Amino acid sequence: MTGAAYALGVGAALWRRALLEIARVRGGLLPTIIAPIIFLLGTAGQFDRLSDLSDFPTSSYLAWILPLSCLQGAGFAGGAVGANLARDIEQGWFDRLLTSPAPRPLLLLGPVLAAMTRALLPTTVILTAGLVLGVSLTGDLYGLLALYVAAVGFAVVAALWGMTLALWARSQQVGPLIQNGVFLAVFLSTAYTPEVLLQGWLATFAPYNPTTYVLELARQATVAGIEPSWANTWPGLLALAGMGLLWGLVALRLLRRFSR
């Protein structure tokens, strides 16, 4: 078997294993859907009139907050992959993988692929909920694609962040910290209002938070004032690549040091 075929076989096998959990743990993905939908409804209800402000790029606050909820769901789905790795480490399953000859990066590839797949469900359900509530896809197909790229990419980043913490702590106790990280990344950004309307320390911090640009990428789908364009796309892609690279490298480094 060639190296590429072997890598593909290992990645696919670990991906399949991670996906079995979705099929066999009924309701396992529900928290990644329900919490963001509650957030969506609650926030849209409370802050609906914010979109009346002159600098707001859409007349629908629901359209503004919907991509955020999609990212939130995708992020939680990705973070859960990290929490599952912590469980595997604690329960000894990961030792089985480590005693196999599979190259170490492949041991992370399977869960990353699983995170990408898992993210599709909450993203689609939350998006559908938003459309049912009256949000329009102002960005057409390009915007929709941008939203999915942002969600799946954010799930990968969250999975790598989660796996980094899992490899560092080697304990399931790290689970809440993983999700808190996702939560903070999302909310310390332009989550509620555009950058021009932010005040105080958050106005200073949000431009430095890469998630701000990932949100910009996603909002091309539903926010009329953020038109689908390369100028609105590349910063989000760069942010995803940067965060993915950072947490991917840290996770790999921790994995290499795992047996020390």
Next chain:
Amino acid sequence: MSASRQDAIVVEGLARAYGGLRAVDGVDLTVAEGEIYGFLGPNGAGKSTTVRILTTLLRPTAGRALVAGHDVEREAAAVRRVIGVALQEAALDPLMTGRELLQLQGALHGLRRGAARERGEALLDRVALQDAADRRLGTYSGGMRRRLDLAMALVHEPRVLFLDEPTTGLDPSSRATLWDEVRRLNDDGTTVFLTTQYLEEAEQLADRVGIIDQGRIVAEGTPDELKARVGDPVLHVDLIDPADAERAAGALAAHGAIRRRGDCGVLVQSALGARAIAPIVRTLDEAGVEVDAVELETPTLDDVFLAVTGHAATAEDAPA
């Protein structure tokens, strides 16, 4: 350090420290190809730490180890290709079925899908789990999980198999089944490194035994060699008439060291063991001494353990 062609495992000066605690403290051992090596010691003696080093899960803080001729630190990937590992806790995904787990293990070891399926079926037959193959692991008993764990360790036909306390917590029947399987594997030529806290298990399975205590190997040899270190077997001769005891002791002096036990008992310590029974009975018959019973007491690894460590090999869950 050089490994002979026949050596499956060579360990020299192996140590692993956690802060100030030396879990493994200068272990030297050699396991020949095709041998079952029993690594015996109580909880916390350093058995599992040694196995984790030999299976590349943990790096040593000193010393070196070769497995199938490959250095566990510098050639870890090569080591992983030739070893099979069943660790202390059979870590199996409870959501997966036995068949799925075997196929996953096959993929991890580079078997093509068809080959992995074929090998998985053969192993399911071998460990008698074909009927349960499509059940989730959550429904398996402890014995079934251990058997599946063993099957998973064999998917890629490893040269060296590491079994870390494979029967801990199993009932006697499951334990006997697993022992039979280990013997069969060894008959097929697989080298087995078996850690256990059960003296009986080491005695039943191992060609050679290393006793580890507080991170150091304190005795090593075949079970018979080790038992010989604590003395020859003792024959307990019970007489019918206490008045014959003196005469019996005198007559039996030629067969070994004599001690008296109670009014009617004479103990004869003889290197011949069971082979001394017939001559002893004959001698007593010729001396006109009537014998009630003769019992042979051979030293056990328990005695060896006690002699070399100064404490008993305590196991919370000793085999029945």
